[in-house]
């Protein structure tokens with residue numbers, strides 16, 4: 192999905208703002224990319240409609256290209272589609288009871304152990320794992336092995352085949368031994384099945400869990416969404432766990448589930464190891480789906496800090512090659528406001544490489560401002576007149592060696608080149624840089 196979206200954004204070239212015409216093609220590609228990722232037509236259509244509405248007429252700052260701004264708009268909409276806010280699990284309860292449901296093979300047992308490990312190590316909880324998959328001895332053995340690996344006790348009753356009894360006894364056991372968190376793993380079937388639903392619903396009713404999590408294999412795409420709906424209709428669960436995201440290159444389930452069942456995704460599984468679990472952050476998932484470096488935060492910071500009017504004037508100057516030392520000083524002021532320069536440039540994919548010879552660090556600005564202060568207004572506006580004797584005078588005036596003045600002038604030229612690359616007028620160049 193991310194490759195297709197990236198291609199879609201590349202069709203937006205360096206215009207000053209996003210227009211109906213140049214956005215139409217991009218949105219068509221975005222919609223196609225979503226459909227290919229197994230996002231339903233309805234969701235894809237309403238998604239691109241919203242993006243179009245937000246994108247049209249947006250002024251593009253000099254610091255970013257229309258393509259980059261579009262990435263940001265799409266990113267924010269993707270995050271909104273997935274729920275915008277991160278959703279916590281409810282651990283209030285003594286003990287807090289978490290019920291795990293889902294189809295066989297979705298990753299319930301693995302996730303139960305991962306969650307136990309996460310709550311134990313990150314949240315300092317005392318956890319009991321409950322082996323509620325009574326039909327397969329191997330499933331109980333699997334949970335025991337995982338529990339041992341992470342140092343969490345696993346509750347089993349060999350002679351009892353009733354999951355409701357087991358769950359009740361496990362909670363009583365937790366109370367007795369001051370365990371504040373109980374995670375109940377359950378049995379699944381290969382497909383939706385009445386008996387399975389009845390059983391899990393009975394457990395839910397009997398123990399009244401504080402949190403019911405539905406586990407689903409994200410690689411199953413639209414099927415995952417259908418299963419999520421069937422389980423929700425029956426169980427009215429509190430949150431979704433998307434497993435095997437490490438193998439999911441399309442991202443369709445992650446994008447669609449929220450809008451279909453209106454329940455937040457709370458965790459993701461990213462591998463078979465016990466630490467391959469992550470809290471689900473819609474914004475980070477959108478980053479992952481777009482896979483375009485950190486353009487989004489670059490655009491955010493640029494939008495916060497850049498004075499739009501100044502920026503547009505500057506763009507015109509850059510286009511006419513009239514960028515001078517006065518602009519240089521005001522740019523330094525802007526850049527200082529934006530924080531560490533290298534950090535900022537490093538956010539643009541491919542840019543780190545393109546700029547490795549350009550030496551810019553914050554300390555260097557102090558000397559620069561002194562040297563520019565010793566230039567005449569005419570020299571500042573016309574850098575090309577800075578010949579040897581003028582450089583010598585400037586060096587004397589600012590109390591530095593001529594070499595430093597020369598270095599600054601070279602740095603000025605480099606910066607001019609770099610700014611041309613980063614600025615809107617150079618959007619195409621920036622995209623070329625990204626491609627490398």
Ligand code: GDP
Nearest residue numbers: 295296297298299300301434435460461462463
């Ligand atoms: P259950 O039947 O729902 O309990 O599923 P299991 O927990 O037994 O998992 C089924 C298979 O999926 C096992 O081989 C797991 O190792 C694997 N698995 C579970 N979660 C993940 C994940 O996040 N990533 C990957 N790559 N494999 C996973």
Ligand code: MG
Nearest residue numbers: 299300324330
């Ligand atoms: Mg299992």
